[in-house]
Amino acid sequence: MGLYPEIQRKAQEELDRIVGPNRLPEFSDxxxxxxxxxxxxxxxRWMMVLPLGVPHRVTRDDEYKGFFIPAGSTIIVNAWSILHDPDVFPEPENFKPERFIKDGRLDPSxxxxxxxxFGFGRRVCPGRHLSSASLFMxxxxxxxxxxINPAEDEDGNLFDGSTMLAAGLAAGPNRVPCSASPRSADAExxxxxxxxMDQEEQ
Known part of the structure; x- marks a missing residue:
């Protein structure tokens, strides 16, 4: 959100309209x-955690579009490529939530x-629904x-967080240079x- 303040603003306008200033968002929203x-x-889509997913082993001979896949082969699905296909997601490197919205609703197409x-087939992540709900909340x-305010470097230029990914099986930012402050007295x-409440529960 530090990289895309206009998207942050649009989301906050929606939250102000639907939730109001006196409570936190709930699943009913x-x-x-x-x-x-x-x-x-x-x-x-933009920055998935496991770009190549989890390898799968083929249990029996198979064929895909004329390609023979012998039993015992290891299959790696390039989920990153699927979710960054420019024919499906124009300008895939840009963060554009609007691509999922049509006529004020989520576009099922x-x-x-x-x-x-979250993976595929029988090995799909069993916690995907909890993860999605937690991410939304x-x-x-x-x-x-x-x-959320973006950080600036010594010359006053905004950090480009999109190029600060850690290498490895799991993707993620090396660091997230930004600052955050309450939006209002009500928010604070x-x-x-x-x-x-959280401390009382502990």
Whole structure:
């Protein structure tokens, strides 16, 4: 959100309209928070955690589009390529939640990143629904209460976080240079109330 302040602003306008200043987002708001849903989907597409997924072993001889695949072969699905296909996702390197929205609703004709980001077949991640719900609530709660500001380098230029990925099986930023501050006095109150409730539960 530090890299894309206009997207942050649009999400916060939606949250202000649907949730209001006196409470945190809830799952009952899910269907009305279309833009926040689109941000979650675009987050999964734009910078997925496992770009090559988990390798699969072929248990019997198979054929795919004329290619013979012998039993025992290891298959690696390039999910990153699938979710960065410019024929499906124009300008795939850009973070554009709007690509998932049509006529004010989520567009079911757009390829769903959740069908690729969590693996395939019998080995699909069993926690994918919990993960998706948690991602949505985290995005909604953070954007409802905080303003995320990008960091600047010594020359006053904004950091380009899109080029700061760690190498390896799992993708992720090496660091996330940014700062966050409460959006308002109401937002600060919500944060303090939530933190005090969390401490009481512990």
């Amino acid at each position: 899910y269907d009305d928070l279309i833009y926040v849903q689109a941000i979650a989907l675009e987050s999964m 757009v390829r769903n990143p959740l069908e690729y980001a 985290t995005i909604a709660s953070v954007l409802h209460t905080l303003k 109150h919500l944060i303090r109330v939530w933190c005090s």
